[in-house]
Amino acid sequence: MIPTAVGCLIEPCRTPHSAELFLLATLxxxxxxxxxxxxxxLSLPVGAFFIGMLIGESDFRHQVEEEIRPFRDALLxxxxxxxxxxxxxxxxxxxxFLTLIATLLLVALKTLVMFGLxxxxxxxxxxxxxxxxxxxxxxxxxxxxxxxxxxxxxLEPAAAxxxxxxxALSLALAPALIQWNARLAALLVDSxxxxxxxxxxxxxxxxxxxxxxxxxxxCGCGRVGRPVAAALESSGMPYLALEVDLSRLRRAQxxxxxxxxxxxxxxxxxxxxxxxxxxxxxxxISDARAVERLLRRIRxxxxxxxxxxxxxxxxxxxxLVEAGATCILxxxxxxxxxxxxxxxxxxxxxxxxxxxxxAAARAELNPELRDLPP
Numbered sequence: 001m002i003p004t005a006v007g008c009l010i011e012p013c014r015t016p017h018s019a020e021l022f023l024l025a026t027l028x029x030x031x032x033x034x035x036x037x038x039x040x041x042l043s044l045p046v047g048a049f050f051i052g053m054l055i056g057e058s059d060f061r062h063q064v065e066e067e068i069r070p071f072r073d074a075l076l077x078x079x080x081x082x083x084x085x086x087x088x089x090x091x092x093x094x095x096x097f098l099t100l101i102a103t104l105l106l107v108a109l110k111t112l113v114m115f116g117l118x119x120x121x122x123x124x125x126x127x128x129x130x131x132x133x134x135x136x137x138x139x140x141x142x143x144x145x146x147x148x149x150x151x152x153x154x155l156e157p158a159a160a161x162x163x164x165x166x167x168a169l170s171l172a173l174a175p176a177l178i179q180w181n182a183r184l185a186a187l188l189v190d191s192x193x194x195x196x197x198x199x200x201x202x203x204x205x206x207x208x209x210x211x212x213x214x215x216x217x218x219c220g221c222g223r224v225g226r227p228v229a230a231a232l233e234s235s236g237m238p239y240l241a242l243e244v245d246l247s248r249l250r251r252a253q254x255x256x257x258x259x260x261x262x263x264x265x266x267x268x269x270x271x272x273x274x275x276x277x278x279x280x281x282x283x284x285i286s287d288a289r290a291v292e293r294l295l296r297r298i299r300x301x302x303x304x305x306x307x308x309x310x311x312x313x314x315x316x317x318x319x320l321v322e323a324g325a326t327c328i329l330x331x332x333x334x335x336x337x338x339x340x341x342x343x344x345x346x347x348x349x350x351x352x353x354x355x356x357x358x359a360a361a362r363a364e365l366n367p368e369l370r371d372l373p374p
Contacts, residue, residue, distance in 0.1 A: 014211075022063070022067065023067045023068070026055070026064050026068065027069065029051060029055070030048055030051050030052070031048075031050065033047045033050065034047040034048040034049035034051070035047070035070075037050070038068040043148050043151070043152075044149075044150065045144055046144075046148065049141070049144070049366065051107065057166055058265055059130050064296045071100045076140070078141065080119055080145075083147075083164065083168070084168070085144050086147075086164065087161065087164050087165060087168060088161050090156070091165075091166045092161070092256075095162075097332065098162065099162060099165045099166060099169065100164070100169075101168045102162055102163070102166035103165075103166040103169040103170055103173070105166075106136075106138055106166050106167070106170050107136045107137065107164075107173065107177075108136075110132070110135060110136045110137070110138075111129070111133055111135075111136045112132065113132070113134035114128070114131050114136070115128045115129050115131070115134035116128075116134040118131045118132065120355045122246065122247050122250065123245035123246065123247050124244065124245040124247060124248075124249075125189050125246075126185050126186065126244070127185075127245055127246075128343065129184075129188060129189055130181045130182060130185040133177050133178075133181040133184055133185060134177065134178050134181050136170070136173075136174075136177055137170040137171050137173060138166070138167030138168075138170045138171060138183055139166075139167075139171075142163075142167050143164070143167055146160055146163045146164060146167070147160075152199070161317045166272075181206035182287065201260075201261050201263065201269060202262070202266075202268050203272075203289035204260055204261065204262070205240075205242065205261075205262045205269055205272040205273050206257060206272040206273075208240055208260045208273075209240045209272060209273045209274040210256075210263075210274075212238050212240055212274050212277065212281045213274070213277045214238070214278075215237070215238035215239050215240060215274060215277070215278055215279060216232055216237060216238070216239040216240075216279060216280050216281070216282060217239070217240055217242070217264075217270070217273050217274070217275065217278050217280075217281045217282070218239055218240065218241040218242065218259075218280065218282050218284070219241075219242055219264035219265075219282065219283045219284065219285055219294065220241075220242070220243060220264065220283065220285045220286075221241040221242070221243040221248060221252040221284075222243070222245065222247070222248040222252075222258060222284065222286075222315055224284040224310050225241060225243070225249075225282075225284040226255065226257065228282055228284065229241055229252065229257040229258070229259070230257070233250065233256075233257070233258075234248050239258060240258055240259075240260065240273050240274070241257055241258060241260070242259070242260065242262040242263070242264040242269060242273060243259050243260075243261065243262070244261065244262065244263045244264070246261075249261055255261070259303075264283070264285065264291035264294065265285070265287075265290045265291075265294050267297050270294075270297065270298070270302075272346060275298065275301055276301065276302070278302075278305065279306075280305065280306040280307070280308065281298060281305060281306070281307045281308070282297075282307075282308045282309075282310075283307065283308065283309045283310065283325075284310045286311075286312060288311055288316030288318065288319070288320065289316075291309060291311065291316075291320060291323075292316070292319050292320060292323045295307060295309070295320065295323035295324045295325055296323050296324065298324070299323070299324040306326045306327070307324065307325055307326050307327075307328060308325075308327045308328075308329070309325045309327070309328045309329070310328075310329050310330075310334075311328060311329075311331065312330070312331045312332065312333060317330065333362065337358050337361060337362055340358060341354050341355075341358050341363065344357060344358075
């Protein structure tokens, strides 16, 4: 109801001929809310924060976000500048171990909270841990709350300085946590939460695949794997899909696909799925390095087996070719070429001419795939 009321205040100013009027109306609502918050005893930033939450729930959130983008970028930099100026480096250097412990506690606590929320939402342990690592650092709101607590006298200056330093250090750690979240999650999960589940997966996979022969092993049943599974089902081809992420596993099972829990990059799981009897393997795993290791294991057992790979990393094409992929379909390239083929057909080119031009474009865009089948 409240977001609707906020939208009603802005809607009369939403005209296609005056973006400035819409922007002024939005800023007026924000400044008015900040003023009201100040009058009732809250701080101006807190009032602006809450009205921002309400605007974010309105029908105009996307247009508001686009209109205020220049202000956001400039003011966000100014905000962090003022926060940095408020940190007492001398006090931080005087107690480095306490600051480090506070930073680690902040990162660990946020990771555990997000990990628990992810598990409660149905994510697999690895995905939940990755979400926790990506969101483990402190944010602008934490800095705002600490600043307001200090201004209101609720926090001692020494405690506020410690909190500022811990949040700032966690922000400095954020790029590394975001870049390495997949490897950290794989390392931590494989050694703890997932170990028991993965140990039980091999017998389950063996039971699901024991009656299959001349079948397709589908490694991954997510965004790309589910359409592959649907196509195999409609063609009457026997297959067994392996998926290690619980959310994707449940979604695929709800859609009726033949999918079981199992990490396809583990050699024992592949053998349990009937690698020795399989007719082909289709790989839709996003981790290019894991796919490369998987290909080498398959080639060790079945050198002649067709292995089709989907990847979203163009830089991985060369290593995947060297590892023994029979056919590689880069996701962006496949979508672009399919659209180009449809455009050429719409323009009246003959099917054989469309096929030839698409093949030429494919070879030109990705020379690594020149010798592989389209």
